[in-house]
Amino acid sequence: MSNSNESNTQEIIKKTAREVFFQKGLDGARMQDIADKAGINKALLHYYFRSKEKLFEIILDEEKQNFMRYLEDIITSQDITFFEKIEKIVEKQIDNMINAPHLPHFIMNEIIKRPELLNQVIGNSGFKRVFEVFVKQTSAEVKKGTIRNIKGEQLMMNIMCMDTYPFIAKPYFMNLMGIESEAEYIKVMQKRKKEVVEFIITAIKL
Amino acid sequence: MSNSNESNTQEIIKKTAREVFFQKGLDGARMQDIADKAGINKALLHYYFRSKEKLFEIILDEEKQNFMRYLEDIITSQDITFFEKIEKIVEKQIDNMINAPHLPHFIMNEIIKRPELLNQVIGNSGFKRVFEVFVKQTSAEVKKGTIRNIKGEQLMMNIMCMDTYPFIAKPYFMNLMGIESEAEYIKVMQKRKKEVVEFIITAIKL
DNA sequence: GTCTATACAGAGATAGAC
DNA sequence: GTCTATCTCTGTATAGAC
Known part of the structure; x- marks a missing residue:
């Protein structure tokens, strides 16, 4: 919300999650995998996006446009x-x-x-x-x-x-x-x- | 194998598994779901096909033909x-x-x-x-x-x-x-x- | 904001009775 | 061959320190 680049970490997560979801699908994707590829840890994923489902929905929403x-x-x-x-x-x-x-x-x-x-x-x-x-x-x-x-x-x-x-x-x-x-x-x-x-x-x- | 219809249950499992795998993919499919739809229980799936992976491989092998x-x-x-x-x-x-x-x-x-x-x-x-x-x-x-x-x-x-x-x-x-x-x-x-x-x-x- | 440690749930797999 | 009960592992999610 506060904008000004939407926080770097958040963008990195989304970018990474997009790649993983694209390749593995919702079920096949692993939060651990996303965290590793993004260079952070799992807890941080949940800090920014409550749940895997939530993160997925956001990606899907953006992409379907x-x-x-x-x-x-x-x-x-x-x-x-x-x-x-x-x-x-x-x-x-x-x-x-x-x-x-x-x-x-x-x-x-x-x-x-x-x-x-x-x-x-x-x-x-x-x-x-x-x-x-x-x-x-x-x-x-x-x-x-x-x-x-x-x-x-x-x-x-x-x-x-x-x-x-x-x-x-x-x-x-x-x-x-x-x-x-x-x-x-x-x-x-x-x-x-x-x-x-x-x-x-x-x-x-x- | 002993053939003569390959045992009815086994065929039912394969037929059901095929449908579920087709719709949900390997990761999305649930053994419980396959068992339910086939009208049997999970244990029996493992009795006929050691593991989910194994069952999947068999389906894939048949279908790719x-x-x-x-x-x-x-x-x-x-x-x-x-x-x-x-x-x-x-x-x-x-x-x-x-x-x-x-x-x-x-x-x-x-x-x-x-x-x-x-x-x-x-x-x-x-x-x-x-x-x-x-x-x-x-x-x-x-x-x-x-x-x-x-x-x-x-x-x-x-x-x-x-x-x-x-x-x-x-x-x-x-x-x-x-x-x-x-x-x-x-x-x-x-x-x-x-x-x-x-x-x-x-x-x-x- | 970011981390480590851990709780909790779900799903695959096995044991053992019938 | 088929079932119920249970074990075990993996993965999501949370607690709490820094």
């Missing part, structure tokens, strides 16, 4: 074409995944374990409304004859699939493609942006 | 066209996901937590070799002029993305699309097969 919400600006934008929108969506989504590669898996993981989280995650994001806008826009384009007959739901699903899954299955694809380092995989994903856009546009353009 | 391996027949098949292969891959993959919707998330989950599992999962599957065959086939098609210039790695990635991610993010998409029941979602996925095939073919065909 980053999950999908950024699409609103692009989709509701008036002054770019439908194709340009798709291009921007793909680029933005892949960029976001590069910055927070564990996020989608982390979110899905906790939703599967505790389905009641779903409303919390999606509900507040307002993305549902934006999604419906996109569906309508797609229908409009079909009517205009700029794209072939396709449902917006399917199209958005395809976009999200191709942007997101390569990060969820990252270790799998890395192995398959013989890629050794994270850095190299990121490069491949950077280049992939163009490919995905081209793939999608070609699939729908008339 | 189902993960991707089935693609080999299709890809190495000689008497169908490249486009027919894609059609069959998509159909087969989505069918498999319908039958075991939690599998990909489950596998990825454990790989992220214990990266050493990766070799075990991919290594034995032989899918890596099959993947390379597909990459070569794609190049050949490009050269033949039947499809536009695209790398096999990207194409296969796109296929796997579109087949798999809708099941990982199932609760998310269900909410987004206003779908209430699992059964209805499966119907949507059944219909989706055709859509995905069309999407991919349109995206690459010359």
Whole structure:
């Protein structure tokens, strides 16, 4: 609260906890592990954040904000074409995944374990409304004859699939493609942006 | 072993454990919970499967067999066209996901937590070799002029993305699309097969 | 604010009766 | 093979000194 950097220790804890929770999930994470990695002791974790649950909730709250919400600006934008929108969506989504590669898996993981989280995650994001806008826009384009007959739901699903899954299955694809380092995989994903856009546009353009 | 149905109780335990592990992961699962759902007590779990770890390993071993391996027949098949292969891959993959919707998330989950599992999962599957065959086939098609210039790695990635991610993010998409029941979602996925095939073919065909 | 020591609870595993 | 009772360990959480 008193702000002015929110106390250094507190930030270090959150940063560390985020990493551990991302990799191990709520159940797999150990307070001891977080403490060790943060260079402090367990008691201090509880001093700053009453309990493991509480700490987790805070991380989740912060992270879920980053999950999908950024699409609103692009989709509701008036002054770019439908194709340009798709291009921007793909680029933005892949960029976001590069910055927070564990996020989608982390979110899905906790939703599967505790389905009641779903409303919390999606509900507040307002993305549902934006999604419906996109569906309508797609229908409009079909009517205009700029794209072939396709449902917006399917199209958005395809976009999200191709942007997101390569990060969820990252270790799998890395192995398959013989890629050794994270850095190299990121490069491949950077280049992939163009490919995905081209793939999608070609699939729908008339 | 003595076979003849592998003892009923043992099978019930495995079936139950699979469900619980799928939903909660190794760490989140509780032996008490498995016992309750299976209608027996904890001690019996340990009687049949020494430990939680052991039980988990057995489930994982069985399930990983189902993960991707089935693609080999299709890809190495000689008497169908490249486009027919894609059609069959998509159909087969989505069918498999319908039958075991939690599998990909489950596998990825454990790989992220214990990266050493990766070799075990991919290594034995032989899918890596099959993947390379597909990459070569794609190049050949490009050269033949039947499809536009695209790398096999990207194409296969796109296929796997579109087949798999809708099941990982199932609760998310269900909410987004206003779908209430699992059964209805499966119907949507059944219909989706055709859509995905069309999407991919349109995206690459010359 | 940060530490050490410790209480407490939960979950995996075992002993032993039937 | 199946059960109840119990042991043991691990991990969260707290008390209290500095």
